[in-house]
Amino acid sequence: MNGKEAEDYIIRTEEPFRMELLDLVGGAVFDLDGTLVDSMPFHIAAWQETLREYDLAVSPEWLMNHGGIPSYVIAEMLTAERSSPAGETVFPNPRELARIKTANYRRRIHEIRVFPEMLAVLGYLKDRGVPIAVGTGTQRENAETIISETVLCDYICTVVSEADIRKPKPDPETFLMAAERIGVPPESCAVFEDSPTGIAAALKGNFRTVQVVAGLPRAVINFRQPGNLGGISQSVGVL
Template sequence: MSAIAALPFLPDAVIFDMDGLMIDSERVSIACWSQAAQELGLPIEDGFWLRLVGLGDRDCERLLLQHIEAGQVAALFARCHDLYEARTHAGLPLRPGILELLQLLREHDIPRAVATSTRQPRASRKLAASGLLAFFDVVVTSSDVAHPKPAPDIYLLAARKLGKEPARCLALEDSPAGIRAAVGAGMTAIQVPDLVHPDEDLRALGHRIVGSLVDAHALLLPHLR
């Protein structure tokens, strides 16, 4: 594996995706989609659910409508929502290295925001239940923008709420849709793939790709000594 390029500067702010990056929730989400589809007798193959990772509700609906009818999509969303709420009520596991990274940024007074495709109030509930909410100055969700990821709106709004230039912000993402959003916003982006790994088209964006949040932590350290 080739060496990861050093970060060009100490970021003025760091903006985090939530699901799959900080919280180990994508596997739970896919399991809920699959269970809901099976209960409703919908003819959707299990491999399809990976296509929904990182997308907002509208884009998920658009993809589902290619396979099932509108009424079935509504029923699927409702059942999946109930299953997901039941499984996430007590909080979800954290991805390795996230607490150490957030503590490092807080110790150095680097502002932090969340930019997530999850809508409110679920986003804040998940962050609070996982013990992460207090680490962030700003939480921006797909409820706050007209166009969710892969559009750059969420990241641009997060930077604006922090009072920082997008070009001076670092974005951390796991999904292809999130990376396209962050790069489209003009930010330096690091991808920590979870369930969906970057293909050649995504790699052509030129962002940094690392194996874990521990690796992302290591990229920041030279600027903090």
């Protein structure tokens, strides 16, 4: 599924995020890049630096739309879509291309910071004893480096990375595995995501979903409940 197809899959809602909606969940799974941490500019810069060697420019919008997808899968997409006039690929093999991009990314990984607004969400969940996992398409080493070197280490119980799964987002396997590890069924678990691909994965897995935009939780999707609890609205509307 490409970014446009993932975007079309999403059930849109006008229901804004409110912190008290999290009282409805028993667990939470957070995407990492672009959701918890402001790392997408670093990924974009690393891809652009890598591809510049091959005289190719890829727009930031294209890369943002493919957020949450492992680097080797993006490399496969790039190598499949572009070839020389003679029909030969203009890139090294996808794994090598992803390796070069990752090396460029890791040079600046220590500069990555957590979105302040997401820390408030993490604190709200932790104060209520809600277990928290990360479900990311990034490499485990990168995810663990970011978590260990930031305050995220005080909140995260477990990490599911691209090394743990067979089917990346928009397949829900990443989030389903994370929910299983924290012992919470999908329908009782909230997924926080910024990318269309990741939101599609969460909805396919029957998770309550929070759309994050520029580090801000903006809207809720699939936050159904049987009645009105404490003034919280019943159901997410659909556009």
